[in-house]
Amino acid sequence: MTSNNTQALKAKIREICQEKQAVILAHYYTDGDIQDVADFIGDSLALARKAADTDARVIVMCGVHFMAETCKLLCPDKLVLCPDPEAGCSLADSCRAEDLRKFKEEHPGYTIVSYVNTTAAVKALTDVVVTSGNAERIVSKLPQDAKILFGPDHNLGSYVNAVTGRQMALWNGGCHVHARFSVDAIAALKDKHPGAIVLAHPECKGPVLAAADVIGSTAVLLKYATEHPDATYIVATEAGILYEMKKKCPTTEFIPVPPEITEGAPGCSCNQCEYMKMNTLDKLYACLKNESPAIEIPQDIARDAVKPIIRMLEMS
Structure with missing residues (x-):
């Protein structure tokens, strides 16, 4: 066209x-x-x-x-x-309603916290939905003695556990795009761009988040870059966010983290969500x-x- x-x-x-x-x-x-x-x-x-x-x-x-x-x-x-x-969505696909229903039957008394990346049928079995932008805040508001299952994103759940001190049970699901980012790729980019700030979405694996300077939802990462336009950024999230980042900060350098290619991984071999x-x-x-x-x-x-x-x- x-x-x-x-x-x-x-x-x-x-x-x-x-x-x-x-x-x-x-x-x-x-x-x-x-x-x-x-x-x-x-x-x-x-x-x-x-x-x-x-x-x-x-x-x-x-x-x-x-x-x-x-x-x-x-x-x-x-x-x-x-x-x-x-x-x-690979995340939504990783948690089926019938599997969550079985968990609830076998683990009565659990509060079900579901990431928004789930089907309506899963949400119907959920006590409260969260996003990457509010998961920490909402989990912190739940009773301290609550038994919680967080799903389906294991990486986001691990991050929320770390920052809140909770010990939520975690569903074994993940985003196939964010799971591809690696510490080695970030380290290689930092060698080429000393002083660059690493932005990472909490759907990334723990070691990637440990290497990040700023962790947050797409809105949080965009806000940070907009407020600090003079920096160089290494971005570990889906590459679509770069379009708005460049619109907001036309003179800022944004460097997308390339994915780690693994045999048999679903979707395209790039840092984009094909869906x-x-x-x-x-x-x-x-x-x-x-x-x-x-x-x-x-x-x-x-x-x-x-x-x-x-x-x-x-x-x-």
């Missing part, structure tokens, strides 16, 4: 949004073209809040499927669209035009799944 065609398609998307009273929400990990045309871009927490507050008739979530489900749970009376329903990249301008335009694919959640699941999300928003 030529640049002129791209701009024309973006203009059509904005026109149809106005016609249909639609709002486009996009995650930082989507392609730059998607971010450009969105009404709002953000991390999972910010997108959830925006969905809950919008008065639009139609919500288009450009992210992955669980994010669109979250929008529908918070806005059951709105039409929620997802440009590609096949845009999944997020399934959102394209063509698919976005088509879903707006046709008002499809629409997100639908069974009523019995939706009734229970929205409760831990609302609790998260109240505790954040």
Whole structure:
């Protein structure tokens, strides 16, 4: 697609949004073209809040499927669209509702804290949902004597245990993109760029986080870089965030950490989420035009799944 065609398609998307009273929400990990045309871009927490507050008739979530489900749970009376329903999430896939239900049956009395990167069916079995931006704060507010299962991200759970002093049981799940970052790759970049600040998402492995100068959600990392634009940054998270970082700080050098390639690893051999990249301008335009694919959640699941999300928003 030529640049002129791209701009024309973006203009059509904005026109149809106005016609249909639609709002486009996009995650930082989507392609730059998607971010450009969105009404709002953000991390999972910010997108959830925006969905809950919008008065639009139609919500288009450009992210992955669980994010669109979250929008529908918070806005059951709105039409929620997802440009590609096949845009999944390795984290969400690592925790099945039937497996979590079995854990609860075998471990009565546990408080279930689920990362937002989970299906609606898993959220329906959850006591409170968290994001990478509020997990530490919410876990800290839970009773000190509570028995807690944190899932599905083992790395994020380990990080929260470390900073809160908790001893939560951890589900054995992870993000296939963040799991690829290695200390060796960071060390090699630091040798080439002495004095560079390492930014890392808490979905990374413990040794990577130990090598980081700043640990936080995409929103936290972006805020730090924006407030300190004179530094050089080594960035250990999905590369889509670099687009907004460069927009906010055009003269700042951002260096993405390359992945450690392991045999049999799912997805592409790069520091990008192939599921997020399934959102394209063509698919976005088509879903707006046709008002499809629409997100639908069974009523019995939706009734229970929205409760831990609302609790998260109240505790954040």
